[in-house]
Amino acid sequence: MSLGAAELLERIRxxxxxxxVRIMNVCGGHERSITQAGLRNALPPAIELIPGPGCPVCVCPEEDVYQAIQLAMNEDLTLATFGDMLRVPVNVRKTEIRSLEQAKAAGADVVPVASPQEIVALARANPDRRVVFFAAGFETTTAPVAAMMAQGVPDNLLLLLSGRLTWPAVSMLLNSGEVGFDALIAPGHVGTVMGPEEWEFVVEDHNVPAAIAGFDSDSLLAAIYSVLRQLQSGKPALDNCYTRVVQSGGNPTARRFLSQVMEVTDATWRGIGTIPASGFSLRDVYAAHDARKLLPDYGDDARRRVGEMPAGCDCAQVVLGRIYPDQCRIFGAACTPRTPVGPCMVSDEGACRIWWSSGKRTRVEQAAE
Known part of the structure; x- marks a missing residue:
């Protein structure tokens, strides 16, 4: 019988x-559950829970957001995207359109959607108009997009893809020589699609304890307890603490669609740079639906060099787990959910937005070096 949250807390204490003890939780959904449940305050003070790179909106390249804005403003088409992407800002002058939300307000045909099914329905309802789906997300979002493409889409539906894999970012951190955590809580939703095996490298290659967790307090505390015991024993292992959903091999149908429709490529992560084999792109057989191949490219080399975080914004350091959200220089001052400067304050999976929404409203003064 699995243990409940109260007993797990007693055992941890x-x-x-x-x-x-520094434990990184990769997933933005984990960070939301941890913060809303007050787990940091409930755990012993020796345990630090560090938000990691698990927010796809936060790491979506600035040049991709810029391209989507320019397509919406300058081409005769409908631009559809998931709701979080509408408010992500790009680095332009204040007098220019800096988000898809502003583009919509300026008259561009921008439509927020919640699922690939909505995109297909939108394209079928408007057969004489191009519909571009700007799809940013990790494996759990990209798999349904791949299924949509594999099952067939209308001729007028184009895909502007900005999909990413989760594990390469963690691999980059572990190989960087600046590892800021002692153990890892791996994302349950990614494990559901891709299988737990993707995270074995954490233990096998780096000797770092790891556990896969779900999104309730019981599963998260079970994973925390597991990695703490692994550290104590000196015997790291990958522990699946979300067995009711995460199964060996993952979801074979989702993985088949991903393999059929997508290729894994090197990809840019906003504020971080290029991570090898960390992105998805459409295979050539789907070129007739690839917006990158069929529509003008508005991102010149200068735009790609600009594609970092705005001045003063420390989102990249938050995503990499090097600082907490309230240690950002503009957290709670220039940057709030009403006036976001960086993407971490936009998305529901962004650590800054999560902390703000849970009552953390001002930045802390960092100790002098």
């Missing part, structure tokens, strides 16, 4: 812990 009974452990003989070192002065500091």
């Amino acid at each position: 009974a452990l003989d812990l070192p002065e500091k």
Whole structure:
């Protein structure tokens, strides 16, 4: 029988812990659950839970958002995207359109959607108009997009894809020589699609304890307890604490659609740079629906060099787990959900937005170096 949250907390508090244990939780959904449940305050002070690179909106390249804005403003088409992407800002002068939300307000045909099915229905309802689906997301979002393409879409539907894989970012951190965590909580939703095996490298290649967790307090605390015991024993292992959903091999249908429709390529992560084999692109057989091949490219080399975080914004450091959200220089001052400067304050999976929404409203003064 699985243990409940109260008993797991008792067992964690009974452990003989070192002065500091840093546990990175990769997933934005995990960060939301941890913060809303108040787990940081409930755990012993020696345990630091560090938000990681699990927000696809936060790492979507600035040049991709810029391209979507320019397509919506300058081409005769409908631009559809998931709701979070509408407010992500790009680095332009204040007098220019800096988000899809502003483009919509200026008259562009921009439509927020919640699922690929809505996109297909929109395209079928407007057969004489091009509909571009700007799709940013990790494996759990990209798999339904791949299924949509594999099952057939109307001729007028084009895809502007900005899909990313989760594990390469963690691999980059572990190989960077600046590892800021002692153990890892891996994302349950990605494990559901791709299988737990994708995270075995954390243990096998880096000797770092890891556990896969779901999104309730019981599963998260079980994963935290697991990695703490692994650290104590000196025997790292990958522990699946979300077995009711995450199964060996993942979802074979979703993986088949991903393999059929997508190729894995090197990809840019906003504020981080290029991570090898971390992105998805459409295979050539789907070229007739690839917006990157069929529509003008508005992102010149200068735009790609600009494609970092805005001045003063420390979103990249938050995403990499090097600082907490309230240690950003503009958190709660220039940057709030009403006036977001960086993408981490936009998305419901962005750590800055999560912290703000849970009552953390001002930045902390960092100790002097």
